[in-house]
Amino acid sequence: MALLQVSGVTKTYGPLKALDGVDLEVEAGSFHGLIGPNGSGKSTLLKAIAGAHFPTTGRILFDGGDITTMPPYQRARRGLSLKFQITSVLTELSVYDNVLLALQATEGYGALFRSRSRARLDGEVMAALERFRLAGRADDLAGELSHGEQQWLEIAMALAPRPKLLLLDEPTGGMSPEERRVTGELLAPIRRHCALVIVEHDLDFIKNICDRLTMLDQGRVLGTGSVAEIEGDARVQEIYTRRV
CATH class of the missing domain: 1.10.30 (DNA Binding (I), subunit A)
Known part of the structure; x- marks a missing residue:
């Protein structure tokens, strides 16, 4: 059984459907990337998994248990950790x-x-x-600390409780190319004890560290597969050529 299973998840805000029947599976010890244009639902999906909001319909299973409507603190106790896009270290x-x-x-x-x-x-x-x-x-x-160092500190904080799954939302935003390279090196060893789901716009970065990718577009899954499979998907190429 996969460590994380997302089945038929939708999320609506009035007439807006941010997620539309999303399915996702993440295996223990794997690195899984979420890609897609702005507004495709990547961060919304990450927040649904973390419990920042609940799906309108669908189920989310984590480590064999149903966490669909479980509050965030209980998800954390089960072994799920999240770092949001905006750095939130305690600066003082x-x-x-x-x-x-x-x-x-x-x-x-x-x-x-x-x-x-x-x-x-x-x-x-x-x-x-x-x-x-x-x-x-x-x-x-x-x-x-520099911006990049603050990002590393927050990742260290997210990993401190030894989670089974870490969710990262654009961890390399605002980093220099060298800082992005180092971030990939720093994340690589965690797969020995922790799976990763990462949202990232830097395709070179995400391709270098992830085993599998899921492409979202307008709240729907456009494709899931290995990096090579997603890169070779004509629909994915069309989205990134024309709209990203």
């Missing part, structure tokens, strides 16, 4: 404390009340910062 706290808080969010009230978690979690915090090339900035305020 240190880089270290941003990751620490992400880890403490999974702690019980007793451990937090006794303030025992900081020392116990120090190794995990520093390991996360090391993985994302931020260990040398641990004591700096998060607001002092």
